[in-house]
Amino acid sequence: xxxxIIGNSAAGIAAAExxxxxxxxxxxxxxxxxKYPVYGRPLISYYLLGATDRERMNYRSPDxxxxxxFSFRPGTRAEKIDAQAKEVLxxxxxxxxxxxxxxxxxxxxxxxxxxxLEKVKKRFSFMTLDDALSLEKALAGKKKRVFILGAGLIGLxxxxxxxxxxxxxxxxxxxxxxLPSILDEAGAAVVQRTLGAHGAEFYxxxxxxEFEENAALLKSGKRVPFDVLVTAVGVRPNTELVKExxxxxxxxxxxxxxxxxxxxxxxxxxxxxxxxxxxxxxxxILALLPNARFQGRCAGADMAGGDExxxxxFAMNAIxxxxxxxxxxxxxxGEEYTxxxxxxxxxxxxxxxxxxxxxxxxESECAGIYTDLIRRRTPLSEVDFALLEKAPQLRAFSAKxxxxxxxxxV
Amino acid sequence: MKRIYxxxxxxxxxxxCEYECAFANSGLTDxxxxxxxxxxxxxxxxxxxxxxxxxxxxxxxxxALCVQSCISGALTKDESGMVRIDREKCVGCLTCVLVCPYxxxxxxxxxxxxxxxxxxxDNLCGEPNCVKHCPNNAIVYEER
Ligand SMILES: Cc1cc2nc3c(=O)[nH]c(=O)nc-3n(C[C@H](O)[C@H](O)[C@H](O)COP(=O)(O)OP(=O)(O)OC[C@H]3O[C@@H](n4cnc5c(N)ncnc54)[C@H](O)[C@@H]3O)c2cc1C
Ligand code: SF4
Ligand code: SF4
Numbered sequence: 001x002x003x004x005i006i007g008n009s010a011a012g013i014a015a016a017e018x019x020x021x022x023x024x025x026x027x028x029x030x031x032x033x034x035k036y037p038v039y040g041r042p043l044i045s046y047y048l049l050g051a052t053d054r055e056r057m058n059y060r061s062p063d064x065x066x067x068x069x070f071s072f073r074p075g076t077r078a079e080k081i082d083a084q085a086k087e088v089l090x091x092x093x094x095x096x097x098x099x100x101x102x103x104x105x106x107x108x109x110x111x112x113x114x115x116x117l118e119k120v121k122k123r124f125s126f127m128t129l130d131d132a133l134s135l136e137k138a139l140a141g142k143k144k145r146v147f148i149l150g151a152g153l154i155g156l157x158x159x160x161x162x163x164x165x166x167x168x169x170x171x172x173x174x175x176x177x178x179l180p181s182i183l184d185e186a187g188a189a190v191v192q193r194t195l196g197a198h199g200a201e202f203y204x205x206x207x208x209x210e211f212e213e214n215a216a217l218l219k220s221g222k223r224v225p226f227d228v229l230v231t232a233v234g235v236r237p238n239t240e241l242v243k244e245x246x247x248x249x250x251x252x253x254x255x256x257x258x259x260x261x262x263x264x265x266x267x268x269x270x271x272x273x274x275x276x277x278x279x280x281x282x283x284x285i286l287a288l289l290p291n292a293r294f295q296g297r298c299a300g301a302d303m304a305g306g307d308e309x310x311x312x313x314f315a316m317n318a319i320x321x322x323x324x325x326x327x328x329x330x331x332x333x334g335e336e337y338t339x340x341x342x343x344x345x346x347x348x349x350x351x352x353x354x355x356x357x358x359x360x361x362x363e364s365e366c367a368g369i370y371t372d373l374i375r376r377r378t379p380l381s382e383v384d385f386a387l388l389e390k391a392p393q394l395r396a397f398s399a400k401x402x403x404x405x406x407x408x409x410v
Numbered sequence: 411m412k413r414i415y416x417x418x419x420x421x422x423x424x425x426x427c428e429y430e431c432a433f434a435n436s437g438l439t440d441x442x443x444x445x446x447x448x449x450x451x452x453x454x455x456x457x458x459x460x461x462x463x464x465x466x467x468x469x470x471x472x473x474a475l476c477v478q479s480c481i482s483g484a485l486t487k488d489e490s491g492m493v494r495i496d497r498e499k500c501v502g503c504l505t506c507v508l509v510c511p512y513x514x515x516x517x518x519x520x521x522x523x524x525x526x527x528x529x530x531x532d533n534l535c536g537e538p539n540c541v542k543h544c545p546n547n548a549i550v551y552e553e554r
Contacts, residue, residue: 014478023552042481046501051522052482056499059483093420272535290479290509292499297478323521327508369474375511392513395459399418402464405512406416409554410469 001026003303004088004096006078006241007104008032009041010289011270011296013059015102020068021140026304028070029096031088033077033219036129037064038172042289044132048161057129078105081245083263100303103253103261103268104296105238107287111149111231115209122228126158127235135162138228143167147216147226149208151178153319154196155232158320163198172203172216182317182328183359186338187345190361194324224248237272250274252285257309259299267303270293275313279331279356286313312375317355327367330357332373337389348389353380366392411491412553414529414538421456421548423463427540428452431467434530434539436543451519453527454540454549465540465549468493468514468527475507476515476526484524492531497523 003019005012008030016028038059065072070110074076081103081151087095093181109125111117114286124135138144139162146166148155151173159169173180175186192202203218210217215225237252248254248262252274259267270292274283291313298310301388314331334351345361355373369392372378387396394402432450433441454467474493477485485506496517500523502551506515507524528544529551530538541551 040482042503043501051501052499056482168539289481290505291473293478317507318503319510325504327504329508364507364517367504367508368506368510368515369513371508372511393457394464394512395457395462399462402418405469406418406464406466407554408415409413410471 001305002025002029003102004029004031004100005104005185006039006088006100007102007272008034008072008074009104009106009240009270010059010292011104011106011299012102013038014293014296015104015267015269015300015303016070017070018297019121019304020070022301022304022306027099028068030065030070030072031076031078031096032072032074033091034128034130035075037062037072037074039129040289041128042157044126044129044383045157045161047129047132048136048158068114074255078241081241081263081266083245083247083266086265087295088282098363099265101266102259102296102299102303103242103266103272104270104292104299105241106271106292107235107237107285108232109231110236112233114208114211116276118227119213120211121213124228124230126154126230126232131162132269135228135230139165144227145225145227146170146230147172147224148230148232149173149216150232150234150359151175151204152181152232152234153179153317154235155230156191156321157232157319158232159200160198163195163200163322166199166228167273168199170201170216170226172206172208172218172224174205174207176205178202178204179326180317182319183326183361184332184347186340187326187347187359187361190343190345191321191324191326192320192363193343198322235271235287236276239272242266242268242272250283254283255295257298257311258302258307259295259310260302264316267299269299276311276378277314279314280333286315288316290316314374316371325360325362325364327360327364328358329371330355332359350380350385354378355380368392369394411470412551413470414527414541415552415554416466417548417550418462418464420546421463421465422546423456423458424545427454427465427544427549428456428542430539431527434533434535437533439534444550449519451516451525453514453516453525455513455516463548465544466512466514467540467549469512470526470529475509475511479505479509481505486534490492492529493526494528495524495526497525500524 080089301308431452436444438444515526
């Protein structure tokens with residue numbers, strides 16, 4: 001059996017490991033258009049922050065590919081899938097045959113057209129290790145002023161990474177508050193205070209009308225000078241390979257619960273796909289590392305002849321900024337339960353006898369107990385939810401349920 | 411593998427396991443010096459209800475959500491089935507805290523990493539110190 005995996009990151013590696021666990025003999029080819037062994041993509045901001053280093057960023061040990069007998073092809077791009085001939089065309093012209101193919105191509109940065117953007121010479125995205133290394137170089141020497149376009153997860157993690165080595169960081173976003181995809185206004189205010197204390201300036205409800213080489217002219221009329229620009233407005237899933245091969249693509253690659261695309265023997269996993277969100281029931285791109293791993297592992301199992309399904313996808317984010325902790329999960333619909341005091345903030349979203357979602361700022365303890373209520377869609381009538389509202393705790397469960405957790409193997 | 415299991419009915423809620431955990435992981439051999447006047451940060455936690463008490467520590471889940479979810483590769487399952495944390499690799503993002511269904515992994519006191527029970531294989535005890543000192547066998551270390 002010959003397996004080809006496009007993408008050497010969370011989803012691709014999870015699949016490769018699962019294939020190897022089930023098929024000791026099969027040939028596994030891993031293609032990557034990056035040049036590094038697998039690293040924790042989210043760690044690029046921690047690298048700039050000095051909280052990790054190149055060696056510790058490696059997601060697996062140095063002998064990982066060899067030990068597992070994976071044929072790893074760094075710096076090799078898959079250009080085209082021929083689903084009839086079952087082969088992949090590589091950059092350089094080589095063709096690789098497959099019996100089973102996994103597309104785990106992730107996403108790429110996307111910036112809408114903005115007047116003058118091409119005039120900015122020191123302009124970076126923040127998605128890859130190479131991006132982080134280039135940014136590091138650009139920030140070396142005399143402290144620079146940085147302008148970050150986008151106050152989402154990636155923009156603000158970048159901000160945390162560089163705030164203390166920059167001469168001020170300005171962030172602009174069209175949204176009225178920071179981290180709009182995961183926080184409400186009150187939660188965002190806590191995080192914004194922390195970032196402000198590290199010298200960040202925010203231009204919210206605003207956007208860039210035009211760039212000069214070293215300044216952003218905002219719609220509000222303000223002019224913000226900078227030395228270095230980071231664009232973190234959005235991402236686009238890398239779906240083209242599947243689309244051009246005739247596979248079904250909506251916003252992301254369309255897959256079933258076994259991670260199969262509409263093309264025979266072609267699977268997809270990770271940020272390039274759409275998941276069915278178990279909370280909202282909607283199909284959406286869940287660009288999250290755990291989701292990429294679960295999908296990748298499921299794809300690997302099925303590619304190697306197993307029959308696994310992954311059908312518990314939902315949003316969840318753990319993100320921190322200079323010690324301010326944000327944990328969120330699920331969807332923000334339903335009745336709200338709120339507690340706020342100083343820098344702690346908690347909001348639960350309660351649906352029809354189920355927990356739909358939560359926002360926890362500086363309230364991390366035992367948060368996974370809430371997350372599990374979402375994952376299992378636990379009927380709240382089976383637990384003491386009045387207790388759980390106050391704090392996530394196992395005593396809110398029945399003695400029987402608890403024995404199932406603590407008195408037997410799980 | 412041998413794991414720590416809870417006999418909820420026998421737990422007195424004395425919290426001794428929390429102190430024994432903190433002591434075992436303090437790196438010190440004198441309990442008074444290790445704990446006196448200090449806030450402890452044990453890897454086992456006791457929940458107290460009106461009539462129930464029980465201790466919770468890492469279940470070393472067969473299919474551990476934390477291992478799959480860790481963004482740095484710091485959490486792994488070793489051959490014995492134990493879930494380990496490599497504190498050097500960990501960046502303290504708390505994704506593991508967000509996914510653990512039992513509240514069994516928590517921020518370490520320095521705030522830069524997570525911590526969890528490793529069955530005292532990472533300290534001088536070698537076997538779970540909490541179990542050893544539980545006065546009522548409310549936690550046991552065995553195969554099930
Ligand atoms: C700065 C930053 C911080 C983040 N923080 C978090 C976090 O804290 N928690 C969290 O859950 N998630 C976080 N994420 C998201 C997380 O990194 C992704 O969800 C995860 O990496 C997705 O894994 P993946 O394998 O699907 O895709 P990716 O990690 O995007 O990897 C896809 C790989 O495929 C390669 N590739 C693409 N096309 C081709 C081709 N044609 N041929 C060969 N190779 C190709 C790409 O170069 C890339 O290496 C963060 C992301 C970023 C950028
Ligand atoms: S930390 Fe939690 S999820 Fe991870 S193995 Fe332990 S009990 Fe399971
Ligand atoms: S806090 Fe550490 S161990 Fe937990 S998920 Fe993050 S990097 Fe992994």
